[in-house]
Amino acid sequence: MKLFSIHHNLDRIEKLMVAERQKMLQYACYRLGNIDDAEDVVQDVFVKLYQRLHGGNVEIRNMTVYLYRTLANACVSNLRDNRHTTIVSIDNQPDPIAPETDDFEQEYRRINSLLNIIPDEQAEVIRLRFYGDKSFQEIADILNIPLTTAKSRFTYGMEKIKRGMCASLSV
């Protein structure tokens, strides 16, 4: 019975990874600004999920909601931990084997600067919508808020960003 349970859980995690991993990776990537960190965080989230299911006596009603809540918390923790870390380059020469992430880095900085001008709860709805590719109903479930609140946070956040964009242009 225990063996069946383990295989059943592994099967559920495998299906979740196939369905959600790419979206989770993109969400984490635009949250952390680094694909390597994003992959680590997403992997940790799946490991935690497995450990929790394998530990037994814990029932997770909505796996997707649990995954994104854990992912959001893991991203916040990662950002908090890295805030005090100063990366010192060995030399100033660019790494020849490093992937071409210039476009992404510029995009990340621009998007992050826009999302920083709005309250975090509104930014989180926008992130889940655009980078997690979640519907407003799914966002409401993940954030444990009413559907109307999710929609209004999205709308208010977008309006503020629009105004911020206009203000920066006028300056």
Add this chain to the structure above:
Amino acid sequence: MADLFDKNVDPQIKAECEEHISQCTECREYYEDLFTTAEVLRPKHSPVNKNNALLSTEESLQSKNFQFRKIAAIFVGVMLLSGIALAAIQVIRFVNNPEVFSPSPSKDMQLVYHHSMPTDTLDTDTIPTEVVRYNEATLEQILTDMAGYYTLRLNWQNNEAKTVRLFYVWDKSQTVIESVEMLNMFERIHLELTDSVLTVDLQTNKSHQ
């Protein structure tokens, strides 16, 4: 308005909003502003997509490689099985009829060889054209040969006839009558064929006269 930016927009709500936007300038401008902002925020250079594209390329290459290997393995397998089947057939044939595979040719095989020869390649003539030349041979010797050949019995009326010597060419293709007539052309020799008995007589000068 937020419904227009949802993942799965209800078609009815979308149609109603679009209809209203087309008529209401204020709402249209508001939607366009939100749409522009959304376009700014949407990911366009996501490294996740690049990584997945690389992975999918590698996977497709691996799958092509795997398919080629699979086809090659099937081909080799078919060749191997057909070879084993042919070998098994040969072994079964050998067990059932080992003589066919023996290195020394048997009599049957030789017969088959001779039967298979075309008739125009026979090295011997089917019609005997043997000619016997007698050079001063006795009549007894000549007629004994003829009697043996034509299955005749000789009846010598005169013993002196046995010692008569002749130069004679006997063509075996001739009939017995033709041969007897040829010999009767010699002087003094008188042959008479009755049934299968050849009577030989030697005519004296007196009787000849």
